[in-house]
Amino acid sequence: MSATDFIGTQLPPATVVVERGAVAAFAEAVIDTSAVYQRAGAAVAAGFEDVPAPPTFTFAARLLGAFPDLQPARPDGALDTTEIIAALRKDGGLILHAEQEFAYHRPVLAGTTVHVTGEVEDVRVTTNSRGKRMTFVRLRSDTRDEAGELLVTEVMTLLHRA
Template sequence: MHPTDFIGRSLPPLTVVVERGPVAAFARAVKDNSEVYQRPAAAREAGLNGLPVPPTFSFVMRWWGAFGELQPEVPAGTVELDDLIGALRADGGLILHADQQFVYLAPIVVGDVLQVSRVVEDVYTRPSRGGQTMTFARIRTDVRDDVDHLVLTETMTLLHRP
């Protein structure tokens, strides 16, 4: 497949359980020592309904809370991120993480069970200053809570350069 053939294609959906241990470990890993990620009482004192996730936690939560038995059926026509990366690298070159954006619409807290859907929004090219053609792939992730409210939109842009 050509990289532009991925536009509009979905990646496998996920169900993710937000757990206390991974949230606390992630906060420590990114050097955020705030007690609101460690102690329920500190989170309550801050006016939160539970231990919140650090701002960029959603980027890794699919590896810490996506238990096999909770995963939804994968619809036909779904592609893997590795398939897109393989198409981008078909003629060699490097893949770089060019951009990441997080738009939170509601707090995500420990105990939430989230539905994650991902789609390849766009694949486009731009010339580099050196005259090479760079290819960008933008993947949008929508995260919904257990009553189907959108709580987060995350956008990742990958860059392929020859």
């Protein structure tokens, strides 16, 4: 299988409950001391309907609130990030998390349930100046609220050097 065969591969979908405690703990972990992530009153005073999640929260959200009983069926052929990495590394080489992009459309608020879908958007294979093959894999994930409104788009680029 060529790395470019991954293009269009779905990532497993996830349903994530955005809990206020997880939002506060994440803000603390990334050393963001803003009161809007800790207190509902501060969030409302800042113009939010409820406590918002910090900007990069969705990157870790699957680890914080994707309860097994809420997860949708995994589509046939879907691969998660670790499976893609394992396939890239089957013949060795190194993996680097090369880039991460976020596009924010609407706030992710505590107390909501969000749905995450994604796919391998692009794969580019090149050779570096030392003759090593470098494969760039671009993964896109969309986070939507229960009404289907787009909240956040994330793009992660992995680099495999063989």
